[in-house]
Amino acid sequence: MEHPVVEFKTRSPVPVQITVLRARNLKGSKGESPVTYVRVEYNNLQLGDSGKLQMSENEIEYNFTTSFDCTLDGIQGLDNLVHKPVILTVIEVLPKEKKKKDEKIIILGQATVDLLPLAQGECAFTKTMTLHPLAGTGLEQNASEETKSQVDIAVSVLEPLLSEAQLEQSNLLRITTESAYSVPDIWALTGPQFNYMVSLFLPTATSKEFRVLFTNGILKGEKEPSIRPKRWPVSNITAIGAQNIPDSFIEISPFEDEDGELNRKEDLAFRTEAESDKKHVTWNIERRCFMEPEALIRLQKYIAESMYIPVEIKRIPLAPPTKAGGKTSKIEKTEEEGPVSFHGVAYVNMAPLLYPGVKRIRGAYPIFPFNEFDIIEKTKRKNREASGVPGGLKGAASHPKNPFNKIKDDKTPKEIHKKQYAEARSYIVLEFTLSKPLVQKRLREELVQRVAEIIPPRPLFPRRTGGADKHAVVKIVREKYLQTVAFENREQLQTFLNELYIYLVDQMHCCLNKMLQVDPPDPIPESFLGSAQLKHFAKEAEMNKDFELASKYHQERLARDRNNADHWFDYGTFYLMLKDHSKAEECFREAVAVNQEHISSLILCGILACMNEHFEDADSFFESARCFEPNSVLAWTIQGLFYESQDRTILSEMAFAEAKKLQTAADTVKKSLDDVIIDKSKETEVPEPEPDGDKKGEKTYVFHFFMGLLYILRCLCGHLSPLKEMVLPVISHTTPEDGE
Numbered sequence: 001m002e003h004p005v006v007e008f009k010t011r012s013p014v015p016v017q018i019t020v021l022r023a024r025n026l027k028g029s030k031g032e033s034p035v036t037y038v039r040v041e042y043n044n045l046q047l048g049d050s051g052k053l054q055m056s057e058n059e060i061e062y063n064f065t066t067s068f069d070c071t072l073d074g075i076q077g078l079d080n081l082v083h084k085p086v087i088l089t090v091i092e093v094l095p096k097e098k099k100k101k102d103e104k105i106i107i108l109g110q111a112t113v114d115l116l117p118l119a120q121g122e123c124a125f126t127k128t129m130t131l132h133p134l135a136g137t138g139l140e141q142n143a144s145e146e147t148k149s150q151v152d153i154a155v156s157v158l159e160p161l162l163s164e165a166q167l168e169q170s171n172l173l174r175i176t177t178e179s180a181y182s183v184p185d186i187w188a189l190t191g192p193q194f195n196y197m198v199s200l201f202l203p204t205a206t207s208k209e210f211r212v213l214f215t216n217g218i219l220k221g222e223k224e225p226s227i228r229p230k231r232w233p234v235s236n237i238t239a240i241g242a243q244n245i246p247d248s249f250i251e252i253s254p255f256e257d258e259d260g261e262l263n264r265k266e267d268l269a270f271r272t273e274a275e276s277d278k279k280h281v282t283w284n285i286e287r288r289c290f291m292e293p294e295a296l297i298r299l300q301k302y303i304a305e306s307m308y309i310p311v312e313i314k315r316i317p318l319a320p321p322t323k324a325g326g327k328t329s330k331i332e333k334t335e336e337e338g339p340v341s342f343h344g345v346a347y348v349n350m351a352p353l354l355y356p357g358v359k360r361i362r363g364a365y366p367i368f369p370f371n372e373f374d375i376i377e378k379t380k381r382k383n384r385e386a387s388g389v390p391g392g393l394k395g396a397a398s399h400p401k402n403p404f405n406k407i408k409d410d411k412t413p414k415e416i417h418k419k420q421y422a423e424a425r426s427y428i429v430l431e432f433t434l435s436k437p438l439v440q441k442r443l444r445e446e447l448v449q450r451v452a453e454i455i456p457p458r459p460l461f462p463r464r465t466g467g468a469d470k471h472a473v474v475k476i477v478r479e480k481y482l483q484t485v486a487f488e489n490r491e492q493l494q495t496f497l498n499e500l501y502i503y504l505v506d507q508m509h510c511c512l513n514k515m516l517q518v519d520p521p522d523p524i525p526e527s528f529l530g531s532a533q534l535k536h537f538a539k540e541a542e543m544n545k546d547f548e549l550a551s552k553y554h555q556e557r558l559a560r561d562r563n564n565a566d567h568w569f570d571y572g573t574f575y576l577m578l579k580d581h582s583k584a585e586e587c588f589r590e591a592v593a594v595n596q597e598h599i600s601s602l603i604l605c606g607i608l609a610c611m612n613e614h615f616e617d618a619d620s621f622f623e624s625a626r627c628f629e630p631n632s633v634l635a636w637t638i639q640g641l642f643y644e645s646q647d648r649t650i651l652s653e654m655a656f657a658e659a660k661k662l663q664t665a666a667d668t669v670k671k672s673l674d675d676v677i678i679d680k681s682k683e684t685e686v687p688e689p690e691p692d693g694d695k696k697g698e699k700t701y702v703f704h705f706f707m708g709l710l711y712i713l714r715c716l717c718g719h720l721s722p723l724k725e726m727v728l729p730v731i732s733h734t735t736p737e738d739g740e
Contacts, residue, residue, distance in 0.1 A: 013069035013077070014157055016118065018047065018086055020062045021152040023131065026055050026090065029106055034092045036108065038151070040066050041087040043080055044236060052093050070118075070161060075205070075290050078161065082119050082172060083288040085112035085232055087242070088151055090131055109133045110239040111151050112232065114246055119290060121167050124156035132241030169293040171438075173202070176230060176431040177214040177283040178250060180313060180367065182274040184342065184420035189221055189279070193318045196281045198428070200311045200348075203302050205294035212289065217281040224275070226252070230286040245286060250431075253362050256661070259352050260363020262427055270425065271364065300438055303354055304650065306379040308347040313367055313421075313428060315342040343370040344421045346428050347378055353432065355654045357441025362431040367421040447624040451596050454617055455605070458563075458593040476500070531557055535570060542577065550574060565595035572604065581608060597628040603638055610642065618642060626655075633659050633666070 020038050028034025035054045040047040050064030071077035088111045094104040111129035131149035162170065177198045196217030201209040216235060229244035237243045255263060255271075262271060274280070291299065302309075346365040352358050368374070442450075481500070487493040529537075534553045541550035554571040561567060572587030585608045591601035606621030622642050626635040640655030 011072040013071045014159060014161055015067045016070050016081075016115070017065060017067045017156050018042075018113070019065045019154040019156075020050060020088060021126075021154060022059055022061045022063075023055075023090060023149065023151045024059045025147050025149045026060065026108065026131075027149070028092045028108070030094065034108070036060060036090055036092050038062055038064060039089040039091060040064075041089070041236075042068050043084050070157075072161070075292055075295075078119055078290045081115050081161075082290050083233055085114055085234070085245075086155075087112055087237060088129070088131075088153070089238075090149075090151070107134050107238065109149060110237060110242040112237065112242050112246065113153055113155065115155065116172075116288070118155065118157060118161055119172070121160055121162060121164075123158075123160055124154070126152065126154045128152050129246070130241070132239040134239050166292075169296075171291040171296055172435040173289040173291050173299075174286055174431075174433040174435075175200075175212060175289065176250065176286045176433070178228075178429040178431065179224060179275075179283065180217070180281045180426060180428040181271070181364075182278050182424050182426050183219075183281055184424045184426065185279075186420065187219060187279060187281075187315075187342075189219060194219075195316045195318055196283075197314045197316060198283065198311060199314070200309055202289060202309075203295055203298035205292050205298070212287050214283050214285050214287065217283045219279060219281050221279050223277075224280070224282060228284050231284050233285050233287045248286065250284060251362075258363040259349070259361040260365045260427075260429075261349075262364040262366065271427075274425075274427075296438065300354065303350045306381055307349055307351045307650075308379050309350050310375050310379060311346045311348055311365070311428070311430065312370065313342070313344040313346065317341075342420070344368060344426070345370045345375060346430070348430060348432070350432070351650045351653065353434065353438055354650050356439045356651075357437050358439075359435070359437045360431065360433040362429070364427045364429050367426040367428055369419050369421060442623060442627075444627055447620065447627050448596060450620045451592065451602070451624050454620065455589050455592045455596075457596050458590075476503075531560065531564075531567070538570075538574070542574065547578060563594050565591040565598040565601060568594065569598065569601050569604075572601070576604075581611065584608070597624075599625045599629045599632060599635060602628070603635065606638070606642070610645075615646065631662055633662050636662065 018040055020040065023036070023038070026034055026036060028036070033055045035052055037052045038050045040049075045068070047068055048064070048066040050062045053060050053062065070081055090108045090110070092106045092108050094106065096103055109131040111131050113127065113129060117125050129151045131151050133149070180196075180198075195215060196219065198214040198217070200212050202212060204210050214233065228250045230248040230250060231243050232245055255268060257263075344367040346367050348361075348365055350361070352361045480503070481496070487496065534557050538550045538553035538557075541547070541553060551574070554567070554574055557564075557567045558571065568587045568591035572584045572591065575581075575584035575587060585605070588601045588604045588608065591598050592605060595601075602621045602625040606618040606625070609615070609618035609621060619642070622635070622639040626632065626639050629635055636655050636659035640652045640659060643649075643652035643655060
């Protein structure tokens with residue numbers, strides 16, 4: 001059920017109160033009891049300074065309160081709140097020197113306060129923050145946990161910034177730019193310094209898009225550590241440790257689980273070398289973006305239409321040279337002319353964010369030379385300058401001196417720089433994470449309930465109502481005790497109930513004794529034919545076209561055990577072979593009624609529902625089969641074919657990708673087992689050439705894909721042979737032979 005979109009109406013600014021309570025374990029440059037004060041900053045504004053106090057008993061009670069107004073006319077105030085921290089700077093005041101009027105001050109350290117809880121509905125919170133030292137200060141010596149410097153703070157607002165409905169319908173998008181690897185060899189660790197930048201555009205609630213910018217990338221030569229904190233996207237934090245977002249670290253995904261384009265087996269060696277031995281540019285910056293409901297709708301529409309978001313990579317000189325005579329060179333002019341060099345673009349496929357339940361994508365994306373014509377062709381969208389967005393995608397392609405038809409022939413240094421991305425095989429690692437999925441995934445409980453609504457489960461044992469027992473007790477009361485009128489007092493009632501209880505217990509014991517003393521009946525001799533043999537005989541009768549006899553064998557199996565879903569399923573496939581779809585559907589529904597998680601019957605119920613154009617029921621059957629057995633290649637493939645028939649391209653790609661991933665994993669396990677059991681005596685024999693592992697896995701996946709397609713076609717044409725015979729290679733993950 002869809003909820004109406006909640007509007008973010010203009011409200012009066014809400015004051016956000018910041019209280020610096022105390023600091024501890026401060027060590028000054030002149031001793032153990034420094035005189036300090038704390039400065040509070042937010043969004044490049046200085047909110048105020050506390051009083052100058054001296055530390056006593058290893059603590060300083062500042063109790064300093066200041067505030068700023070969070071504007072709520074649009075999302076700018078909330079967006080600033082989620083990605084800009086409050087900066088606390090502890091400053092030491094040194095004694096005045098002779099003949100000097102002003103006091104000398106030294107910055108001891110800084111701490112950052114994350115205001116995200118306010119945007120998540122909290123009205124107040126307190127935290128203890130680590131005070132990160134500046135280089136050369138006394139705080140650097142406080143390394144242990146017991147003696148490290150800390151600051152206690154309290155943050156509060158008078159009213160929630162967002163209502164419950166706004167919290168439910170809004171979202172938080174976290175974009176993390178990690179590192180660009182295998183960068184062009186011409187990038188040197190020494191010499192002129194450059195600002196390495198990454199930028200992209202995201203939809204907003206209006207027709208315009210806003211630019212997300214990552215700056216100050218660092219060119220490195222050493223390998224990145226395995227544990228990497230994420231950094232704030234602001235540049236006015238002096239202490240290195242305070243630049244890190246508290247308790248926020250980069251989550252490294254397994255190589256095969258990445259969503260980028262460099263997650264194949266043949267890419268592993270190249271990426272390992274690039275991320276270990278080659279130069280790279282590191283940002284490790286997380287930019288949080290507050291997304292209101294209208295922006296989320298536009299984001300979903302953008303992904304459905306374009307799928308790809310272009311991410312630009314640029315290098316800009318930090319200290320550009322000037323010409324003789326003091327004139328400014330072209331390199332100092334606007335961004336689209338001189339300063340931008342090595343202008344590249346990576347295309348991030350955002351479609352996985354429209355998969356049900358998916359909140360995160362992370363992967364490595366190749367960097368291509370920037371070309372606006374290619375961007376328009378890839379994203380199926382016009383350039384951003386045409387949509388009225390300032391600072392859009394700019395570069396040689398959009399410059400009037402370089403029209404589209406001359407780009408390929410342009411031999412300027414800028415174009416040569418861009419081509420070096422392709423020659424170096426450069427790529428960038430990016431992550432996009434939502435606090436809530438754009439498309440909710442149906443829970444297992446919901447699917448169980450939905451299947452039960454379509455096909456109610458059959459109780460294994462019939463229940464007795466309490467009516468018969470009630471009438472028996474009334475009869476005993478009237479006939480044995482002759483009690484037909486109401487009791488005069490409560491004491492008579494209690495006496496009667498005690499006597500009745502004793503009588504009923506005695507009668508129960510008598511019945512039990514009689515039941516236990518009765519000789520058991522002679523056992524019914526079991527048939528020499530088991531269920532498996534009856535099934536075998538049924539198949540032989542089918543092959544001999546003796547369908548009446550085959551039906552009797554199936555009925556005999558059901559007569560022995562009607563609560564076995566496999567018996568109903570086999571009987572249903574028998575009717576499918578006879579093109580009797582209605583009776584086949586009855587059998588499959590009986591199988592699901594007996595076992596609500598019988599995968600094969602759920603799939604067949606879904607296919608027959610498709611034939612009857614009950615597409616909503618079919619979707620529920622297919623999704624239930626996939627949910628109940630998430631490692632089933634068959635279930636994912638059939639669901640992908642169903643989505644493809646419904647023109648739901650993104651969901652079909654999701655299902656096929658998961659089927660391929662599962663099949664590749666199964667092939668890997670099978671190959672490992674085959675290698676273990678190889679007879680050593682055959683190691684000297686010349687083995688036959690085998691296809692490459694990835695090609696073999698691709699071939700296996702294609703085989704299973706067409707097996708699933710053939711499975712549906714045979715169902716629709718009424719020529720389906722029993723499922724377990726036909727799709728045995730799919731269920732058992734058997735690799736097809738080369739000749740198939």
